[in-house]
Amino acid sequence: MRGRPASDDAGAASRAMVTERLLPNGANAGGSDDKQQHWLREASVAPMVPATSAPKQGRSSSNRGRLHLAATLVSLSSFMWGYGAAVLNVCIVPDAVGSLLVDLNLSTAEQETATALVVVGALVAALTTGGVGDHLGHKRTILVNNLFYIAGAIICALATSKTAIFVGRFCIGIGSGVVTNTVPILLNEISPPQIRGQITSYHQLSLTIGMLATGVFGYFLITEVPAGWRYLNALLVVPAVLQLSRAALVYLRGESNAAAVDAELRDIASAMEHRRHDKKVGFSELAAHKHVLAVGTLLVFFQAMTGINTVMLYSAKIFHFAGISNPFLATAVVGFTNVSVTVVSISLVDSYGRRPLLLFGTAVMIAALLVLSASLLYLDGNTKVQGVIAVTAVLLFVAGFAVGLGAVVWVVLADMTPVHIRSRAFSFFMTTSYICNIVVAVYTLSAISFLGRGDNPEKDGIAKLYLILSGVAAASLGFSYAYAPETKHTEEAAGGEEHYGLLGDEDDGNSAVRREVTEL
Template identity: 30%
Template sequence: MASLGTDTVTRSGGGTTLRPVIGVALVAALGGLLFGYDTGVISGALLTIESDFGLTAFGSGVVVSAILVGAMAGAAVAGNLADRYGRRPVLVAAAGVFTVGAALAALAPSAAVLTAARLVLGLGIGTASNLVPVFLAEVAPPRHRGRLVGLNQLMITFGIVLAYVANYALAHATHGWRWMFGLAAVPALLFGAGMLLMPESPRWLALRGRTERARAVLARLRGPGDPAAVDAELAAMAAGREGGAAPVRRGRWRALAGRSVRPAVLAGVGLQILGQASGVNTVIYYAPKIFESSGLGSSSAVLATVGVGLVNLLMTPVGMFAVDRIGRKKLLASGAAVMTLALAGLAATLAAGGRHSSFAWPAVACVVLFIAAVATTLNVVVFIIPSELYPLRIRGTAMSATMFANWTMNFLVSLTFLTLLDALGGAATFTAYAVVCALLTLFTVRCIPETRGKSLEEIERELTRG
């Protein structure tokens, strides 16, 4: 947690300690670790699974993509449940889903059962991707909300690296792929047990009229340093509730079309669509294929892919540190511009060199620059921005729409990448992704408001006023 700064770990302005909220954030972010681990583990497990179950290429694709289908479903339903029953119980349930999915995958007697297990794991991932950022945003103080919500992305990248390590360590073990899947049950159980000890979101409690309980939770999260600050924060929540932020009992999805909500939904959903359409996950999923197409040998391509993973992990804390200093909008706009240049450079390199080895390492450099920009900007803010923008009364449901768009675009882009690469070639494919990144830059400048340093209630008031 060095990125929080030693001064802020002990005090956060006004005498309020950050230690309690960091503890809550670390437990909640275990959902991000499970997200990353269960997404990344299939890369090492698939080769052995193919031989054990005699999978065809289509069968392997079904096993891999099942988790994305489950994630779409999980993202679609989790927010509505969280708006009804609270963030904490739904996250506890997600931990149970992760545990069941890990056990089912480890014990799967057939490809069909393994596919079902991956669907179950996807439900957990969709729920976690939806609610962990919301929960973190609602418990964090405004001044440090960006980096605390960004902790979710750091844990996702850490989970991916853990999956790669497990894949390597168990590659030659008997039933190694079963252990790869089964190990995920350990952090899942820790996540569930930890969330049982965590408080409910104080903002959800205040929305439901449980004012004294919300006060007690805020006092626990902010520490004993400044009771007046707790009272002021609680008063802002109460004012928001009295000002029309009562919970929506029916028609939550219809509420997303309301005039005061539409700009926030446009910003949140548009960010997910353009962010995924930029090709970021195709580089993560298919990096060896990209490097081979640029002229690298297979062993060098795998080594370069490990480097990409390390860059992704190491650059994420840089973005966490910057997001509350620079601001969400400036950080994303600058990052999208660098992503555009990096992909344009990759397209130009592939067009000039084809598969000639002398152009391979410049292509690798462009990919590394792209991943560094993504890790420090897009991947940090992609969960932060929507978790801050939506009104409290429909925040969970709005996040469902947002993350459903994210997972749907992830699925479509991953499904079409190899087809585009074969039909158009690398140069044209990455030129198209560069154009999307340029559109993301313009979209950020025009449609995404700056939320740095503002309370969630301030943001809601500003959006309501247009």
């Protein structure tokens, strides 16, 4: 346990700067210290411990590489989430030799049910597994969770009935719900402040790579291989086994380094295992941090309700309107854009900060939705121009989401939520997210049908829905401008130290864990 240093003046200056940066716009103008401290407490960015020593010099690039390896291994769970969620959409492409519809004639309603069961399973997991990481340890939670992915993949791959597909999809959904309750938190806590945003963003990057992988593998398996949908589902087993495998790391490093790999695995295991709390966090404890719950809940609400799933779902249809009828090409182009821009976002999140990326990305989404809606509504006279504009707008929308609401929200949530309530709070956030996604999945088709008019009611309905979503995105921009904190400055103000509570009087072991994992 480490006490506070004697130099309180430096600490007060650091805390004042952090407080000012985190206040909503205008809230600090003429405000009292009491009001600033109230916001700081409610936003759950605790006062900083002033730096007691300069950062170590001559930090080893190999040790930094070990941190990235650890983050990559953890993020395999996020890859499985993205892959498992998107794989069915590729498997049910009509008129393809390897389509699931060749072997199991699912109706439209049954296809929607199979798609929705992943979200339902994730919602069940989010509601019931909020404290599992605190009690089992994050290492065991992630490793056990692989069993849900393996079971779901095998059940789907061997399915001979619609019921089996439904059961397999539900298992995959449970795995996805556990991922959202553990991976962003874990990545945040094993990473040093200087690159915390970058490491936490591995979650979103891996998720987008998983989605892209379904399109790439699906192009070959669904179009060329009979019963290719079975192989496409079975591939989900590979990352699950890899995450469980010591042999995989030995192979990557070489047999001569097996002892080093064992030591590394112990370090990584320690990083994943360290957070166990005897104190049970209940709703009263969460209520004490109502401001962070309110900000976090609305961020995930806007993440889901600004239309990313709707645009992704109908991207192939929009590409078809533009004369590009190959659904795999549409999936690949959109997925590649998502991955590429997420990589760019990761490289900027620690240098430029969270708020600028969040605000810029949301503004791009608004502009793209307006252009997309207008192109579908008013450019019927020139189909080629309309198609080019519509496709460009889709890609800009996906890019804007990847820069802002996609990657940054996870970083902000993990940064601003106190350590002792993170698991429970993330369960609350993700329950909200999955409920919103279920609403989007259930009502999108009905909304398009209700809004559509004219000779092509589907296109007209999509255009009007995107116009409405641009209004939701505008509300998101206003909320983020007023209330989303810039959590990057918390580490800067502390001279590179952790949040108080991580390395202060309530040290939970993160400092030792990080030294063991990285020695950065």
